[in-house]
Amino acid sequence: MVETTGGGPQDGAAEVLDRPLPDGVRRKVVQIVADGFGGLTVAELPAQLRQYARFTPTRRAKFAGNAMAAALETDPLFRQRIGEKLREAEPELTGALDSGSPPPAADPLDVAAAAYVLRPPGWVKLVTAAGEEAQRADAERADEETRAELERLRAELDRARDHTRAETERLRAELDAAKKETDSLHRKLRSALADVKRGEAALRKLRGEMEAVRAEGQTQVSAAESETRRLKARLGETEAALEAARRAAREGRSVEDMRVRLLLDTVLDATQGLRRELALPPVSVRPAETVDAVEPGRMTPKDIAARALSEDDPAVLDQLLALPQAHLVVDGYNVTKTGYPQMPLEKQRLRLLGQLAQLAAQTGAEVTCVFDGAELVAPVLLAPPRGVRVLFSKPGVTADELIRQLVRAEPPGRPVIVASTDREVADGVARAGARPVASAVLLKRLS
Numbered sequence: 001m002v003e004t005t006g007g008g009p010q011d012g013a014a015e016v017l018d019r020p021l022p023d024g025v026r027r028k029v030v031q032i033v034a035d036g037f038g039g040l041t042v043a044e045l046p047a048q049l050r051q052y053a054r055f056t057p058t059r060r061a062k063f064a065g066n067a068m069a070a071a072l073e074t075d076p077l078f079r080q081r082i083g084e085k086l087r088e089a090e091p092e093l094t095g096a097l098d099s100g101s102p103p104p105a106a107d108p109l110d111v112a113a114a115a116y117v118l119r120p121p122g123w124v125k126l127v128t129a130a131g132e133e134a135q136r137a138d139a140e141r142a143d144e145e146t147r148a149e150l151e152r153l154r155a156e157l158d159r160a161r162d163h164t165r166a167e168t169e170r171l172r173a174e175l176d177a178a179k180k181e182t183d184s185l186h187r188k189l190r191s192a193l194a195d196v197k198r199g200e201a202a203l204r205k206l207r208g209e210m211e212a213v214r215a216e217g218q219t220q221v222s223a224a225e226s227e228t229r230r231l232k233a234r235l236g237e238t239e240a241a242l243e244a245a246r247r248a249a250r251e252g253r254s255v256e257d258m259r260v261r262l263l264l265d266t267v268l269d270a271t272q273g274l275r276r277e278l279a280l281p282p283v284s285v286r287p288a289e290t291v292d293a294v295e296p297g298r299m300t301p302k303d304i305a306a307r308a309l310s311e312d313d314p315a316v317l318d319q320l321l322a323l324p325q326a327h328l329v330v331d332g333y334n335v336t337k338t339g340y341p342q343m344p345l346e347k348q349r350l351r352l353l354g355q356l357a358q359l360a361a362q363t364g365a366e367v368t369c370v371f372d373g374a375e376l377v378a379p380v381l382l383a384p385p386r387g388v389r390v391l392f393s394k395p396g397v398t399a400d401e402l403i404r405q406l407v408r409a410e411p412p413g414r415p416v417i418v419a420s421t422d423r424e425v426a427d428g429v430a431r432a433g434a435r436p437v438a439s440a441v442l443l444k445r446l447s
Helices: 023-037 047-052 058-062 063-074 078-087 091-098 108-118 122-254 255-278 301-307 314-321 331-338 345-363 399-409 422-432 439-446
Strands: 325-330 366-371 388-394 415-419 435-437
Touching: 023 058, 023 063, 023 078, 023 108, 047 063, 058 063, 063 078, 078 091, 078 108, 091 108, 091 435, 108 122, 255 366, 314 415, 314 435, 314 439, 325 399, 331 345, 331 366, 331 399, 331 439, 345 366, 345 388, 345 399, 345 439, 366 399, 399 415, 399 422, 415 422, 415 439, 422 435
Parallel strands: 325 366, 325 415, 366 388, 415 435
Antiparallel strands: none
């Protein structure tokens, strides 16, 4: 239905579409607006469409389709501008519409969309015809799809029938085979039942024979048990007689031995009681050791100090370590920071301990190396070398205090040598009876 207003029957703008715009035509219209959108300035666009001015035609059609369709319908000026862009893009199609004779080979949807935008006389009929054509195309397409689906379903039905027929034949063959197998199993079962009956008869016969054998065995076992009891009684009597004979011989032989042993135990008990009463210690001194004299080869740390050697001569250290049971105590970091302070602490420790191990192997002296625990940032994982005792001072205790404790722990008279440049340490260990040696002397000896 076409309504006209005072513009006359040739004024296409007065025509009104009395039905919704077909979907196919609407998509084409939105695409035309999206393509012509970019050729307009922001001022030429309706206010509601200016936010989409920088969008691409594809994004514009996707996100602003409804807004563009509404603006095209309600804003004649915007529709006129889009129509001008369409005339520039499709001159042949728009020229044919203006002349009133659309090209017959053109797509009806394109013709209807262009007519909707340009609004030539009779555009409503073109849009309506395009919608009806699209509906007929959709109906034909649906009919074609329905026929194709029907053919597909018929083919599937034929395949299903063939499959059912083949499956029926297979099941029938399997049923026949199962019947034959059942008949065979029945025959085997009857034969097995006959065998079972014969086996039961044989079993009853064997049970009777077994009962007879068991009775005879019970009789023989009873006779054997009676004989065993008799032999055990005779064996017990024989063992009792033998034990009585042994006891009599032992008592007759050990009377004198018993008297002598009793006397010896009495003397030993009396001697031990006397030792406990007098609290006598074990004899540790021999008579020859009470004579005052000088033994050859015996020297003390003071004797070494009195010899004509320089204090920084490594020979002093060799002579000290040659004393019997000598004990060398090393102030570790004092020595390493004197000899090679530029090395990391870990490498200082490893180098010094390796040299001390060689010194201990050469001299046979006891060697203890003391490090200050305050220098550590973490527990040390260290395997001490052979012959060297490695100690770290506890928290709150310095290495100097630990060295003085080690010196005080030694018995008076034992040669103890302390290697340290610290004057306080040297004076303290000297008062305790140890012999201080400078760290430089030890370093010379190790090198």
